[in-house]
Amino acid sequence: MSFNLAEGAKRAVEDLKELAALTADENGAQRVAWTPEWQKARDWFKAKAEEMGAMVTIDSAGNQWAKMEGETEEAVAIGSHLDCVPNGGGLDGALGVAAGLEVLRQYHKHGIKPRKTLYAVNWADEEGARFGYSCLGSSAASGSLNIHELMGRSDVNGVKFEEAVRTYGVEPANMLDAHAQMDARNLRSYLELHIEQGPVLENTDKDISCVYGAAGVERHSIEFTGQSSHAGSFPTGMRQDAFLAAAQSALAFKEIALKYNAVCTVGQVRVEPDVVTIVPGKCVISLDQRTIDPDDLKKMHEEARQVVEQASKDHGVTAKWGKICTVAPQLFDECLIELCKAVVEEQIGEPTAMYSGPLHDAVEMASQVPTVMMFVMSEGGLSHCKQEHTPDDKLEKGIQAFLWLVDKVVNIGGI
Numbered sequence: 001m002s003f004n005l006a007e008g009a010k011r012a013v014e015d016l017k018e019l020a021a022l023t024a025d026e027n028g029a030q031r032v033a034w035t036p037e038w039q040k041a042r043d044w045f046k047a048k049a050e051e052m053g054a055m056v057t058i059d060s061a062g063n064q065w066a067k068m069e070g071e072t073e074e075a076v077a078i079g080s081h082l083d084c085v086p087n088g089g090g091l092d093g094a095l096g097v098a099a100g101l102e103v104l105r106q107y108h109k110h111g112i113k114p115r116k117t118l119y120a121v122n123w124a125d126e127e128g129a130r131f132g133y134s135c136l137g138s139s140a141a142s143g144s145l146n147i148h149e150l151m152g153r154s155d156v157n158g159v160k161f162e163e164a165v166r167t168y169g170v171e172p173a174n175m176l177d178a179h180a181q182m183d184a185r186n187l188r189s190y191l192e193l194h195i196e197q198g199p200v201l202e203n204t205d206k207d208i209s210c211v212y213g214a215a216g217v218e219r220h221s222i223e224f225t226g227q228s229s230h231a232g233s234f235p236t237g238m239r240q241d242a243f244l245a246a247a248q249s250a251l252a253f254k255e256i257a258l259k260y261n262a263v264c265t266v267g268q269v270r271v272e273p274d275v276v277t278i279v280p281g282k283c284v285i286s287l288d289q290r291t292i293d294p295d296d297l298k299k300m301h302e303e304a305r306q307v308v309e310q311a312s313k314d315h316g317v318t319a320k321w322g323k324i325c326t327v328a329p330q331l332f333d334e335c336l337i338e339l340c341k342a343v344v345e346e347q348i349g350e351p352t353a354m355y356s357g358p359l360h361d362a363v364e365m366a367s368q369v370p371t372v373m374m375f376v377m378s379e380g381g382l383s384h385c386k387q388e389h390t391p392d393d394k395l396e397k398g399i400q401a402f403l404w405l406v407d408k409v410v411n412i413g414g415i
């Protein structure tokens with residue numbers, strides 16, 4: 001063991017508090033990507049990494065890479081993101097970056113050259129809070145970024161994407177160069193520590209968990225078209241109420257979610273003409289379905305279509321589907337999952353493992369290098385808000401287990 005785990009975990013928590021003092025206000029964390037507060041966080045990351053003898057470079061997508069040479073060129077990357085949603089929490093992303101910095105600090109402090117070369121990575125714009133594109137920096141590095149989708153987009157204040165990123169030295173046309181730049185780094189594994197952002201660990205009384213993959217997503221819009229009519233004169237049984245068809249579908253989606261132990265969410269509802277005295281002639285809803293099993297995801301989607309067909313029939317309306325996006329489920333690396341479960345078991349007595357509902361930078365990385373994540377519980381399951389919180393002792397437990405995992409990955413050959 002090259003690390004002093006307890007001491008390291010305490011210091012990483014102190015780092016998080018230091019970062020919060022620098023970039024948060026009474027409404028929460030303010031490190032939205034491509035803003036001066038975000039740059040402050042990036043300057044903080046660079047200064048910390050350099051203090052530990054690492055060399056910090058920025059790739060073509062704006063990702064920061066802090067490199068510490070090892071005995072071999074084989075490299076391990078440890079990362080997450082310092083950007084956040086507006087009025088966000090202090091831990092989402094920042095926890096994983098602080099853990100990466102602590103790894104560098106451990107080697108620096110103890111004067112040990114790591115067996116493999118290390119990179120602590122701060123991915124740019126994971127949240128997509130301003131331009132609606134999640135995992136921007138890591139998808140450029142993985143090569144999956146569709147830059148044409150982003151060109152011409154503006155934020156709520158009318159600032160163009162191109163303009164915003166150029167302010168921070170990133171040329172949109174060159175962002176995908178980050179892929180070749182990452183290839184040249186000879187990465188053999190990628191590790192990410194993150195808060196859960198949900199209530200599952202807390203509800204099962206677990207403080208930390210191995211994360212063995214991330215859910216796939218089927219996201220669609222469904223437009224129900226019926227007939228607007230007078231709310232007073234038209235008998236109930238004769239109506240073509242588009243909203244009722246949507247509502248019946250939404251309730252049935254919940255049953256599908258329960259059946260597959262998955263999630264189905266209707267997050268948007270738009271009723272037309274949206275008048276108190278008119279039976280809705282049109283209703284457009286969104287449907288977001290997620291699970292880790294590709295067959296289940298397929299079945300869940302098929303069943304949703306059947307449900308919509310039935311509801312349409314019941315209410316005499318028609319339904320039109322529109323695809324918003326599909327993301328295949330991503331399983332992480334088997335060997336790293338085993339190692340991660342082993343350290344989780346050492347730490348909490350059980351090899352807890354779960355999959356992630358939200359996307360993370362690690363999902364982008366998993367298509368490129370063997371990857372695994374670890375979660376720390378979130379109090380009340382809250383995230384993306386200023387109430388986001390994990391008690392210090394639980395954070396420390398997570399950081400300790402994660403440092404332990406890093407130590408194993410750095411010192412074991414062949415991974």
Ligand SMILES: [Zn+2]
Binds near residue numbers: 126360
């Ligand atoms: Zn995050």
